[in-house]
């Protein structure tokens with residue numbers, strides 16, 4: 001008997017091992033095994049197939065041991081892995097690695113161990129100090145470790161400690177620990193340990209729905225009777241979340257499980273509290289902020305007789321084992337962070353969620369105030385159901401959106417600062433009334449560019465083909481692609497004559513200027529520079545909610561699904577910069593960002609105000625934004641997409657090649673494209689040099705495939721893979737870093 005196993009390594013294909021006689025009636029698909037691989041190495045692997053066909057003419061190794069008495073990866077999960085690996089052109093090993101918490105897959109058996117229960121150590125109570133010192137005389141390392149263990153136990157008021165805790169002590173070495181165990185000073189024992197006993201109790205039932213909400217809920221359920229996926233297009237604050245809560249409540253009553261996906265960890269805090277108030281400890285939270293051990297425990301709980309009924313998490317929670325999944329909710333379905341960029345598998349969590357639901361016989365509900373063009377198209381063409389909820393809950397008025405033409409204002413000398421006079425006034429009024437303002441700028445740092453006044457020299461990164469951004473707080477130039485920092489030169493290194501002048505505005509400069517303009521107000525900033533430290537994101541949000549910050553300046557981070565109660569005005573600075581980058585999705589993104597940012601304005605009893613500063617107010621997109629006209633915007637976009645053969649009319653597969661040597665990567669990309677063109681013709685575009693064509697010393701080329709729906713996805717993928725393996729035989733090609741990005745965004 002043989003078993004094909006998935007190794008958590010970036011290698012394509014499965015690996016075949018023989019199964020020993022005594023393992024034969026125990027081993028099954030989805031169980032973990034340990035196998036020898038490479039030189040003197042052991043890995044944990046997942047069994048994908050058990051069969052009796054002897055493999056080809058190579059010597060076959062035997063499975064070393066079987067870890068699990070029952071599968072830890074379910075049949076449906078394996079099916080999902082296979083689909084991801086096929087569709088996103090990634091190895092099953094990469095999928096396995098992304099799916100399973102790392103403690104479940106220890107690589108080197110000497111170091112790793114399988115943790116079902118946790119090993120603990122306590123001191124032998126029968127020995128007194130004198131016995132001990134007699135026993136470990138002349139073993140100074142053991143003495144040191146023992147002292148540290150005793151110190152640890154006193155310090156933490158415990159009578160035992162875990163292997164992990166022992167390992168973290170300075171004096172730890174395996175030899176010293178074993179010595180103490182052998183001498184009977186330290187007693188090992190195991191406990192079934194769990195940290196999943198957070199005591200949260202529900203304290204309310206779902207709120208009664210408004211008439212509009214009830215209609216939407218009925219429509220969703222009606223739609224589910226013949227559609228597997230439904231899109232809920234509901235304005236910010238229309239009460240979508242409350243509808244989800246009712247839906248979840250019903251599913252739980254039917255004994256089903258619900259997966260609730262969010263695009264970002266940052267959003268989980270607010271929602272966790274809200275869901276816990278209704279569902280208490282039925283909810284498990286799963287994201288990268290949860291440590292590996294706890295992720296492992298959640299996985300095991302999901303396999304147990306009493307799994308979580310609701311999982312709230314980011315994209316990785318798709319990989320948990322669900323036994324009775326009834327519904328997947330994909331909130332803010334338009335968010336690009338649902339797409340994994342790096343590393344492989346580069347999957348889109350929304351689309352994978354739909355596949356997961358399909359495999360599980362469950363439904364998917366997508367929700368957004370600004371749906372992706374693809375999802376709305378699917379809803380328009382009847383592939384998905386569509387339910388619309390226009391009004392904000394409690395009949396709160398939608399914010400008033402106004403444009404300010406900065407070019408014109410500048411010409412008339414009315415722009416005395418970075419803010420248009422109207423925006424200044426609105427902020428002033430807000431502050432006088434004890435209300436708040438949000439200012440949105442899509443660039444971090446102080447100034448996006450530095451230039452010599454005499455010769456126009458601009459500093460660039462040594463490793464990437466990008467200009468550097470000036471960050472004032474650290475008085476340095478920073479590369480936003482590789483994070484390299486450079487001191488700001490005292491004089492122009494090129495002409496030694498001119499002055500270096502900063503150009504443009506980032507959030508840091510905006511914050512500084514706003515503080516000067518409104519000296520009485522506390523100004524806060526939220527961007528990836530101010531939220532790097534643990535919990536800093538939550539702290540800023542909390543301060544803003546508690547009115548300890550009056551004006552919050554930030555990047556797109558602040559536009560995302562957060563609830564604030566007291567915001568009167570939202571200003572969008574340099575709005576055009578969101579639209580002017582060369583990508584067919586730039587207008588879709590700009591529209592979503594601006595309307596999402598607008599959604600933060602005006603809650604409760606007051607109408608909010610949104611002011612968009614643009615140098616080009618005639619662009620059609622602004623008409624759709626000011627009228628809050630999603631459908632009009634969608635129609636304009638879909639016509640363009642059709643004309644230029646972009647998704648949803650085609651599927652994009654991007655082939656990215658990187659190498660230090662520009663000639664090599666150019667040669668590799670050209671050969672790859674030429675071979676593909678033989679079969680795919682003008683569906684192959686490029687190779688192109690991307691806008692930033694060198695990052696961290698690597699030159700980049702990209703080939704783009706635009707695949708129409710008449711072409712078989714399987715054939716395209718087989719063609720790509722066979723072409724790659726053909727080229728890989730060439731030595732020059734071998735060293736090229738190459739990856740695929742399917743449905744790239």
Ligand code: ADP
Pocket residue numbers: 207208209210213234235236237238239240241242243393
């Ligand atoms: P969305 O998810 O569409 O942004 P929410 O569900 O967060 O909207 O609703 C906006 C606000 O209205 C929230 O503060 C929410 O608690 C409140 N709300 C929504 N529906 C109800 C309801 N049926 N009863 C009471 N409050 C509600």
Ligand code: ZN
Pocket residue numbers: 452453454455456457492493494495496497498
């Ligand atoms: Zn110069």
Ligand code: ZN
Pocket residue numbers: 461462463464479480481482483484696
């Ligand atoms: Zn760089």
